[in-house]
Structures are given as structure tokens and as C-alpha cells.
Amino acid sequence: MKRTTFRMAQRPLADDIRLKLGTLSPAERRVARVLLAAYPSAGFETVSAIAERAGVSAPTVLRFVGRLGFTGFPDFQGALRRELDARNASPISLYETAGEPSSTDSADGLISRTSELLSAALVKTLAEVPPHDLRSAVALLSDRKRRITLLGGRFTHLLAQYLGLHLMQLRRDVRFLPDRDVERTAALAALSRRDVVVVFDYRRYEETNLAVARLTQESGGKVIVFTDTWLSPATTHAEVVLSSRVDSPSPYDSLVPTLAVIEAIVAGLVGTLGTDAHEHMKHSEDVARRINLV
Structure with missing residues (x-):
């Protein structure tokens, strides 16, 4: 039986940045605040532009994105682009991404899948x-x-x-x-x-x-x-x-x-x-x- 799935909500990079503020060096915190002040557009600027706005060196910006778990600045910007795609998604785009839903889903299967998704979303939200x-x-x-x-x-x-x-x-x-x-x-x-x-x-x-x-x-x-x-x-x-x-x-x-x-x-x-x-x-x-x- 075909099981249609739709994109799950992921925590935005802005949340990850906020959670790490207390563990960053003063220079890295300046980078974080520059990104948060104009989120998400600031993340698409060049490394040198962000460094200049934060008053830090380019290596500091790169160390900061490494703290977020990225292998480099292009990796960070790629994640930001994927987040923006999800942020701007509409029901029709989610429908087309997932493919046509099956008309053969049993009532039991639908209830089970709904219970699984909503229970997890509820627990995570609270x-x-x-x-x-x-x-x-x-x-x-x-x-x-x-x-x-x-x-x-x-x-x-x-x-x-x-x-x-x-x-x-x-x-x-x-x-x-x-x-x-x-x-x-x-x-x-x-x-x-x-x-x-x-x-x-x-x-x-x-x-x-x-x-x-x-x-x-x-x-x-x-x-x-x-x-x-x-x-x-x-x-x-x-x-x-x-x-x-x-x-x-x-x-x-x-x-x-x-x-x-x-x-x-x-x-x-x-x-x-x-x-x-x-x-x-x-x-x-x-x-x-x-x-x-x-």
C-alpha cells in the first residue's frame, strides 16, 4: 500500500543560533546577532560582508558556522535555502512534492499515521x-x-x-x-x-x-x-x-x-x-x- 508523506517541520537555524548564544565567544556572538537581526537575508551575504558588519575577522564567521555543525559557509547557506523552501511552501507545493496520495489507505492505517504524526508534533511543541x-x-x-x-x-x-x-x-x-x-x-x-x-x-x-x-x-x-x-x-x-x-x-x-x-x-x-x-x-x-x- 502506498503511503504518502509530507515534509516534516524542522527547527529553523535561527533557533539553533539562539540556543548556542551562551556557548559562543564574544566575537562569535557578534556574528550570531548580525545574522539574527536580519534573519534570514543576512545569511546570504558573503563571509567578508558579515564579518565587516559584525566587526570580526572572516575566520571568526567560518568558526561560527562550524559551531552550528556545518562543514563550511556554502553548506550553511544550502541549509538556509532549504529552510526558505519549506518556509514558503503552500499546500499545493507540498502535495506535488509528496506525489498523489493513495486512495487505498485503510481507515486503520490513516488513524495510525495521523496519531503518529500529531502525537510527535504535540510532544515536540510542548x-x-x-x-x-x-x-x-x-x-x-x-x-x-x-x-x-x-x-x-x-x-x-x-x-x-x-x-x-x-x-x-x-x-x-x-x-x-x-x-x-x-x-x-x-x-x-x-x-x-x-x-x-x-x-x-x-x-x-x-x-x-x-x-x-x-x-x-x-x-x-x-x-x-x-x-x-x-x-x-x-x-x-x-x-x-x-x-x-x-x-x-x-x-x-x-x-x-x-x-x-x-x-x-x-x-x-x-x-x-x-x-x-x-x-x-x-x-x-x-x-x-x-x-x-x-
Whole structure:
């Protein structure tokens, strides 16, 4: 029986660089920060250009890529190109790469393959969530002085709505970024230091999400980005980045691991908000009852 496979999500080189920062020499750290500051485009510059920008020698750049496990600079750039190919993949390109799926897969085989892929993706995602970022997300979203705005993409607007509806039951000042141009412009023009904007942005990343993240940071607000392992460009402007694996038995990226991260955050919010969340829920239930919604 033919078994169709789709590309697995790999950790981006940016993550490897961040993880090694503490083990690098001061000169190598300067190279790492140059690459991270303009990731991934900086990685396609010449060795001499990177060395000049970092204020180090060319051999230092080569030692740095060796620390990442590459045999040379062309090897490093080749890995970066493969990462960009995966980062820009669409469902149709993944479908064509894998070949036509079999119509003879048994239900048992499909369930087994789905269980294997999603279980592994879920375990890896939760293991790779930085505790600091998770704590920061809960702290920002539970701060009752802040206003929360959420937005997503083609499919991930569903996740934004899922998190947002939970937030609305637990606290005040939660909204979704409006779709209509005048309302959206007004909401973004009113951004200030009290705002937290939650962005869901997965590959093929959307320019609108990047622009909103940039505007939020410029206004003094905080940005939380949920993204995949290749990292949305919006992460450049983020206070908190929560990445998830997207491995799937189909050419469509799975949102299951991200949903698990959201569930963890909701649990953290319930614990942090405590009796305030309980009182807010009771008040909401009372209002819903009075207008015959429950």
C-alpha cells in the first residue's frame, strides 16, 4: 500500500543560533546577532560582508558556522535555502512534492499515521515552548490594565477566535481586529502602550500581520506572535514568540499543536486571574441569561 508523506517541520537555524548564544565567544556572538537581526537575508551575504558588519575577522564567521555543525559557509547557506523552501511552501507545493496520495489507505492505517504524526508534533511543541515566553504571555494577557486585540490569517483566524472567546469569558477589554477598512484603521490608529496584540501567522505569512505587529511596537504596545517553526516575519516586532510544529498527514499544516499551547495559556490565565475570572464569568452568565442567550 502506498503511503504518502509530507515534509516534516524542522527547527529553523535561527533557533539553533539562539540556543548556542551562551556557548559562543564574544566575537562569535557578534556574528550570531548580525545574522539574527536580519534573519534570514543576512545569511546570504558573503563571509567578508558579515564579518565587516559584525566587526570580526572572516575566520571568526567560518568558526561560527562550524559551531552550528556545518562543514563550511556554502553548506550553511544550502541549509538556509532549504529552510526558505519549506518556509514558503503552500499546500499545493507540498502535495506535488509528496506525489498523489493513495486512495487505498485503510481507515486503520490513516488513524495510525495521523496519531503518529500529531502525537510527535504535540510532544515536540510542548517540549520546545520556552517557559519564559509562556509566563510572559500569561502575564500580558492577564493584566487587566491592558486591552487585548487578536487577529489571524487564512486558517488561523479560527485560533484567534478560539483564544479570544476564552479571554472574553475571563476578563474585559478583549476584541478582534475588525475586518472592515474604516474600523480596522480606527482600531490601529488608537493603539497605545496599554495594548497587547496577539497575532497568529503561519507560512505563507501575511503582510498585514507584519504591518500590524510593527504598528503595535511603534505605538509602545506589546506583541504576542503564535507561529510555526520557520518563524513569521512578525516575530521581529514581538515581545513573546510561541512557535509550534505543523506536521500533518495531509498537505495542510496542522493547527493541533498550537491549540494545545492555547489550552496551556488558558489554564494559566484561569489560575492567574483567580476570583476575578470567576466573578467575570458569573457576570457574563447573568447578562446572557437576561437577554435569553442561555
